[in-house]
Every structure is written in structure tokens, then in C-alpha cells.
Amino acid sequence: MSITIQKLIQYKQQQRPIVVLTAWDYLIAQLLDDSGVDLILVGDSMAVALGYQNTLPISLSEMIYHAKAVRRGVKQALMVVDLPFMTYQESVAQAMHSAGRVLKETGATAVKLEGGYPEMVDTVARLVRAGIPVMGHVGLTPQSVNQIGLRQQGKTQEARNEILQEAIALEQAGVFSIVLEHIPADLALEITQKINIPTIGIGAGSDCDGQVLVTSDLLGLSEKQPPFAKVYTNLRQTITQAVGEFSQEVREGKF
Numbered sequence: 001m002s003i004t005i006q007k008l009i010q011y012k013q014q015q016r017p018i019v020v021l022t023a024w025d026y027l028i029a030q031l032l033d034d035s036g037v038d039l040i041l042v043g044d045s046m047a048v049a050l051g052y053q054n055t056l057p058i059s060l061s062e063m064i065y066h067a068k069a070v071r072r073g074v075k076q077a078l079m080v081v082d083l084p085f086m087t088y089q090e091s092v093a094q095a096m097h098s099a100g101r102v103l104k105e106t107g108a109t110a111v112k113l114e115g116g117y118p119e120m121v122d123t124v125a126r127l128v129r130a131g132i133p134v135m136g137h138v139g140l141t142p143q144s145v146n147q148i149g150l151r152q153q154g155k156t157q158e159a160r161n162e163i164l165q166e167a168i169a170l171e172q173a174g175v176f177s178i179v180l181e182h183i184p185a186d187l188a189l190e191i192t193q194k195i196n197i198p199t200i201g202i203g204a205g206s207d208c209d210g211q212v213l214v215t216s217d218l219l220g221l222s223e224k225q226p227p228f229a230k231v232y233t234n235l236r237q238t239i240t241q242a243v244g245e246f247s248q249e250v251r252e253g254k255f
């Protein structure tokens with residue numbers, strides 16, 4: 001049975017932790033889906049796989065191209081696609097157009113966008129009213145890297161209040177879930193207790209309703225990982241070793 005938005009909300013009520021990972025192509029999507037991951041995110045962290053320095057250069061066409069491949073590998077998980085930088089911030093009409101393209105062309109169930117009160121709240125409400133499910137993302141929002149860097153957010157009382165209010169406003173606007181990135185664990189817990197939709201943490205402690213990692217970080221494929229990522233295996237080393245063995249066998253005429 002495939003995972004629906006209603007099921008994720010039930011998981012929160014049942015206190016069943018939600019597993020979220022990113023996928024950018026068919027092969028990884030298929031592996032994650034077969035492993036029972038609840039939600040597969042085509043995140044704009046895909047920037048690292050395309051050789052960009054940060055998430056800002058990624059285009060909507062690139063996201064859609066990769067999301068279509070992911071879709072072909074996903075049978076059970078809920079699939080969400082990030083709206084990239086400057087494809088939704090300009091106006092509600094722009095957000096509607098971008099999100100509509102994502103859903104129509106990729107077959108994803110929902111879009112994710114960064115930011116909260118007050119700018120994004122209206123946009124979210126309009127998207128949701130048009131039948132487009134939206135996942136929110138507050139705290140460290142990497143599309144604002146030029147303004148806030150990649151530092152932990154919510155360190156002062158004022159910043160904590162702002163993030164909490166953003167999460168509440170996004171819930172009221174209709175998001176079905178919110179990513180909490182790189183904020184203090186006690187703030188993530190407070191938000192998780194105050195809202196009725198699932199919170200998905202990344203660098204936000206273990207008290208969120210679910211956890212997300214960028215799959216290339218988990219697999220040790222990324223050149224460098226953020227401080228809060230946990231690396232479960234070292235695929236860079238495994239691949240380098242396999243390629244080395246192949247090269248040696250070819251050069252020695254053994255293969």
C-alpha cells in the first residue's frame with residue numbers, strides 16, 4: 001500500500017517515526033522505495049550531484065527531468081519535489097505555475113518550498129487551495145545561503161520565536177508537513193509538540209516526528225557532509241577501490 005499524506009499524519013498521531021531520504025535518479029529511488037522509506041524527496045540538494053556550489057543555480061527543468069526518473073522508481077513512498085530558488089518567490093502566480101508543472105509533468109504528490117511567515121504563508125495557502133499539497137521548510141533554508149550562511153538558526157530568543165511562529169503559520173496555511181533544518185533540538189521539540197502535522201528534522205535533534213538525510217551524505221558519496229549528517233557507509237572509498245581493481249585488471253590484460 002502506498003504512503004499517503006493522511007497516513008503520514010496518522011504516523012505522527014501514532015508516534016511512529018517517519019523515514020525520509022532524498023533521491024535524484026531512478027536507481028537510488030528504486031532502492032530507497034524497496035527499503036520501505038516513507039517519503040522520497042527530490043531535493044534541490046541535488047546541486048551537489050550536478051557539480052554546483054550551492055542550490056541556487058538549479059533550474060525547474062533540471063528538477064523536473066530528475067524527478068521524472070525518480071518517479072519511475074517509486075512505487076510505495078510519497079514523492080515530494082523541491083521548488084528551486086526563484087521559481088516561487090516572485091509571486092503566487094509564479095509559484096502556482098512552477099508547482100503545477102512539477103505535479104503534472106513528474107507525477108509527484110507534493111512540492112516543498114522554503115521560508116515562512118509572512119511571505120510564503122499566502123503562497124502556500126493559494127497552492128493548497130488549488131489542490132497542490134505543500135511541505136514547508138524552516139530554520140536553515142539553504143536557498144538563503146547568501147543571507148544567512150549555513151549556520152544553525154534559532155539561537156536567540158527572538159529567532160526561536162520567529163521560527164516557531166513560521167511553523168504555526170505554515171500549518172494554518174495548509175502545509176501537510178514541515179522540514180526543520182539545523183535548529184536547536186529543544187526548539188524542534190517545542191514545534192513538534194505545538195503543531196498537528198509531522199515535523200521532519202535534519203540537524204534538529206531526535207524529537208521530530210521523522211528524520212531526513214541527503215542520501216549521498218548517508219552513503220558517504222558527497223565530498224563533504226554538513227556537521228549534523230551521519231555517514232553510514234563510505235561509498236567514495238568502495239567505488240574508488242572497485243575502479244582501481246578494474247583498471248589494474250584491464251591494464252594487466254586480465255579482463
Ligand code: KIV
Nearest residue numbers: 022043044045179212
Ligand atoms: O534539498 C534537500 O535535500 C532538502 C533536505 C535537506 C531536507 O531540502
